[in-house]
Structures are given as structure tokens and as C-alpha cells.
Amino acid sequence: MRKKKGIFLDRDGVVNRRRVGDYVKMWEEFEFLPDIFDVLPKMHEAGYVVILVTNQRGIALQLMTEDDLSAIHEAMQGELARRSGHKFDGIFYCPHDNDSGCDCRKPRGGMILQGAEEFNLELKESWMIGDSETDIEAGIEAKCKTARIAEEGTPTKGMIRGSDLYEVWTSIVGGRGVIQDSKGKIQNGRM
Ligand SMILES: [Mg+2]
Numbered sequence: 001m002r003k004k005k006g007i008f009l010d011r012d013g014v015v016n017r018r019r020v021g022d023y024v025k026m027w028e029e030f031e032f033l034p035d036i037f038d039v040l041p042k043m044h045e046a047g048y049v050v051i052l053v054t055n056q057r058g059i060a061l062q063l064m065t066e067d068d069l070s071a072i073h074e075a076m077q078g079e080l081a082r083r084s085g086h087k088f089d090g091i092f093y094c095p096h097d098n099d100s101g102c103d104c105r106k107p108r109g110g111m112i113l114q115g116a117e118e119f120n121l122e123l124k125e126s127w128m129i130g131d132s133e134t135d136i137e138a139g140i141e142a143k144c145k146t147a148r149i150a151e152e153g154t155p156t157k158g159m160i161r162g163s164d165l166y167e168v169w170t171s172i173v174g175g176r177g178v179i180q181d182s183k184g185k186i187q188n189g190r191m
Pocket residue numbers: 010011012013014018130131132
């Protein structure tokens with residue numbers, strides 16, 4: 001069977017607002033960034049399997065439990081489906097601490113490799129998108145393409161850089177076509 005292409009998305013700082021110096025420990029602390037509602041349907045329409053890969057060290061630090069995280073992700077998926085008609089195809093998380101030596105915590109590529117295995121994805125046609133350089137390093141380790149969300153001028157080993165998820169997505173598809181909004185209108189930039 002022909003392998004599919006995937007997009008691996010970091011969560012905090014990409015899908016939802018990052019809580020500086022803290023963790024999202026409950027649904028009330030989860031604040032969506034607006035681009036995901038526009039971009040997730042476009043990723044699916046372009047034929048990508050979309051998978052979340054997130055470090056959740058707050059579990060190792062006992063600030064939250066795996067059940068708390070599951071409840072957050074269930075609510076997130078419900079809200080995505082309600083507002084965009086789409087949700088993530090898979091969610092992988094690392095509950096371990098920095099020094100655990102696991103191979104799932106980014107900058108290691110374990111979650112990406114696991115996702116590619118489970119969903120039969122061709123890594124060299126797949127993307128890792130994140131707002132930290134450790135996301136890029138994880139993508140490089142897993143041998144997929146990489147895109148960094150960061151301010152202009154931020155040094156990165158990522159293949160492309162954009163200020164937000166929408167800009168990154170526009171660059172990813174930019175080479176081979178236009179972006180259409182839900183009414184079929186052709187857009188060259190932000191809707
Ligand atoms: Mg992040």
C-alpha cells in the first residue's frame with residue numbers, strides 16, 4: 001500500500017497559546033490560537049494525515065495526571081470538530097522528565113517515528129511544525145521536513161520559517177498552488 005504523507009504538529013505555541021513558565025493542566029487553561037481552525041481542514045484537504053506530538057513533562061512533575069491530559073485532549077478534539085469539522089488523526093505525548101533518557105521527548109524523534117509507523121507515513125514527504133528549535137531537531141532526527149514558527153530573524157535549522165501557523169502552511173503549499181478559502185475564493189495571503 002502506498003504510504004501517506006503526514007504533518008506532525010507541536011501543541012503548545014502552535015495549536016494553543018503557550019503558558020510561559022507553566023503547563024496547561026486543565027481545559028480551562030487551554031486557549032486556542034486561531035489559525036488551527038483554518039489550517040487543519042486545509043491540511044486534510046491537501047491529503048495529509050495530521051498528528052499532534054507534544055512533550056508533557058507536567059505529568060513527570062506530578063502537576064497533572066495522564067487522565068487530566070486525556071480530558072484536555074478530548075475537549076480539544078471536540079472543540080476542533082465543532083468549529084472546523086476536523087480533528088487530529090492521532091495524538092502522541094511524552095510524559096517523561098528531561099533526564100529520563102526516553103526517546104519520545106523532543107528533541108528526540110521517537111513520537112514522529114511512532115506516528116509514521118502507526119499511520120503508514122512516508123517521512124521524507126512529511127513535515128514537523130513547531131515553535132521550538134527542539135521540534136525542529138526532532139524532525140531532523142526522524143528525517144522529515146521541518147518548519148519553525150518564530151519571529152523573523154530567529155536562527156533555526158528548520159527548512160522554512162513563518163510567524164504563525166498560517167504563514168508556515170502557506171509556505172508549505174506555496175510551491176505548488178494557491179490556497180482557497182471555504183467559499184472557493186483564491187487567497188494569496190491571510191484570509
Ligand atoms: Mg511548543
